[in-house]
Amino acid sequence: MSVNTEFKPLIVAFCCNWCSYAGADLAGTNRLQYPADVKIIRVPCSCRVNPMFVLRAFQRGADGVILCGCHPGDCHYTSGNYFTRRRMALLFSMLDYMGIEKERTRVEWVSAAEGAKFAKTMNEFVETVTKLGENRRLEDLRCKKQS
Amino acid sequence: MQEAIIKRAKELLADGTVNRVVGWKAGDFAYDVTPAVFTSAEELDKDFLYNDFCAPNLSKYLIKESRKEGKVLVFLKPCDSYSFNQLLKEHRILRDNVYVIAIPCRGKVDIGTVRDSGIKGITDMECDGETLTIHTLYGDKTMSHADSLGDKCKTCKTKKHAACFDEMIGEEGEPNNDGKRFEMVEKLEAMTSEERFNFWRNELSKCIRCNACRNVCPACSCENCVFDNPASGIQQRAAVTSFEENMFHLIRAFHVAGRCTDCGECTRVCPQNIPLHLLNRKYIKDINEFYGEYQAGENFDERAPLNAYTFTDCEPDVVYKRGGNA
Numbered sequence: 001m002s003v004n005t006e007f008k009p010l011i012v013a014f015c016c017n018w019c020s021y022a023g024a025d026l027a028g029t030n031r032l033q034y035p036a037d038v039k040i041i042r043v044p045c046s047c048r049v050n051p052m053f054v055l056r057a058f059q060r061g062a063d064g065v066i067l068c069g070c071h072p073g074d075c076h077y078t079s080g081n082y083f084t085r086r087r088m089a090l091l092f093s094m095l096d097y098m099g100i101e102k103e104r105t106r107v108e109w110v111s112a113a114e115g116a117k118f119a120k121t122m123n124e125f126v127e128t129v130t131k132l133g134e135n136r137r138l139e140d141l142r143c144k145k146q147s
Numbered sequence: 148m149q150e151a152i153i154k155r156a157k158e159l160l161a162d163g164t165v166n167r168v169v170g171w172k173a174g175d176f177a178y179d180v181t182p183a184v185f186t187s188a189e190e191l192d193k194d195f196l197y198n199d200f201c202a203p204n205l206s207k208y209l210i211k212e213s214r215k216e217g218k219v220l221v222f223l224k225p226c227d228s229y230s231f232n233q234l235l236k237e238h239r240i241l242r243d244n245v246y247v248i249a250i251p252c253r254g255k256v257d258i259g260t261v262r263d264s265g266i267k268g269i270t271d272m273e274c275d276g277e278t279l280t281i282h283t284l285y286g287d288k289t290m291s292h293a294d295s296l297g298d299k300c301k302t303c304k305t306k307k308h309a310a311c312f313d314e315m316i317g318e319e320g321e322p323n324n325d326g327k328r329f330e331m332v333e334k335l336e337a338m339t340s341e342e343r344f345n346f347w348r349n350e351l352s353k354c355i356r357c358n359a360c361r362n363v364c365p366a367c368s369c370e371n372c373v374f375d376n377p378a379s380g381i382q383q384r385a386a387v388t389s390f391e392e393n394m395f396h397l398i399r400a401f402h403v404a405g406r407c408t409d410c411g412e413c414t415r416v417c418p419q420n421i422p423l424h425l426l427n428r429k430y431i432k433d434i435n436e437f438y439g440e441y442q443a444g445e446n447f448d449e450r451a452p453l454n455a456y457t458f459t460d461c462e463p464d465v466v467y468k469r470g471g472n473a
Binding site: 088106 | 335341342343344345393394397398401404426429433437438452457460462467
């Protein structure tokens with residue numbers, strides 16, 4: 001029996017309850033395929049995502065972090081995603097500045113009707129991160145299983 | 148300058164306008180100046196200093212001082228006045244309890260810069276105008292005042308005070324818009340991702356988590372700091388992994404993004420000489436680029452960039468589109 005040594009990335013996706021999480025649900029009911037490497041965390045609004053959440057995900061061994069929220073203008077709380085937009089632009093820029101590959105972070109706006117876009121985004125993102133390989137620059141070794 | 152300042156402070160103490168003065172006095176070494184509170188004319192005569200070593204930013208002390216009884220007199224350099232304004236804007240300082248005198252600054256001598264120039268065994272320093280005389284175990288050395296400045300003063304953003312003072316001693320200076328303060332940030336941005344990573348690992352791995360950068364920062368003045376919360380996983384203790392070192396500095400810089408006035412205190416107090424202001428300046432530079440020029444503490448009406456938004460803000464993928472090195 002051969003052991004599968006192919007690299008499987010761990011992707012954390014923060015999805016807002018009102019749009020993207022419903023979008024993910026729609027992708028599921030439509031039987032659209034996206035990799036099981038994506039672990040979805042539901043948040044009330046994309047602006048609930050503290051920069052620390054993103055860093056903590058990386059610390060616990062995530063290889064990529066993606067934030068999904070309502071399209072600008074469609075936020076359930078009127079303005080949450082506008083704040084996310086500013087915050088994450090700055091945070092990603094800073095991560096890049098500190099030498100963390102910028103392709104490991106992403107923000108995508110997915111509405112509840114865009115199941116197809118959700119699946120497509122996730123497929124693309126997983127592919128990008130798989131190419132980059134394991135996240136070695138920003139991980140907490142204690143949280144990784146010793147192999 | 149020092150005489151004029153002490154004279155005015157004594158007058159204000161004598162006529163009862165204020166009952167104490169926040170200023171500077173010599174620390175363990177003459178060049179190692181420390182903030183101090185003075186309550187009498189005698190104390191002022193004995194200890195009060197204002198010279199080329201008085202770098203500490205006094206504005207943060209007013210958070211507590213302005214909540215005590217009576218009015219407090221404070222002297223603010225141009226840099227400090229921006230921090231003061233920013234704190235006022237955030238309702239951290241009770242303005243009615245503070246009497247502010249703006250004083251000029253010609254750049255402060257930085258002990259780190261002097262040491263980096265290869266001068267060892269420093270016992271004392273004196274500065275008379277343009278020449279800095281350094282007494283060392285191996286004899287006296289000299290250096291020009293301009294060469295001995297710290298990075299924050301060499302690339303000084305302004306010699307003009309933010310409008311917040313009650314009176315001024317000396318003359319108002321001019322803002323400096325030559326953009327030189329972003330030179331080092333630009334240099335880092337031009338590096339490859341791996342070089343940048345190695346640069347920051349090299350710098351941040353020196354961190355001993357003394358929290359001096361957090362404690363001195365006027366923008367960093369939450370009553371309950373995330374770093375004091377044991378549940379945060381990054382509470383006050385030595386960093387265990389390289390990740391924690393990165394995370395502490397990333398979060399520290401992020402929490403003051405849009406509020407940092409670029410006073411450079413974080414770098415000045417760092418016992419390990421980590422250029423922390425480069426993180427803050429990166430945020431300032433990005434904010435200027437993405438959301439328009441913004442100087443924290445400059446005026447009261449503008450909302451901080453991270454507390455505001457416009458419908459046409461750039462998308463976060465501007466970071467990838469900007470190109471640069473992978």
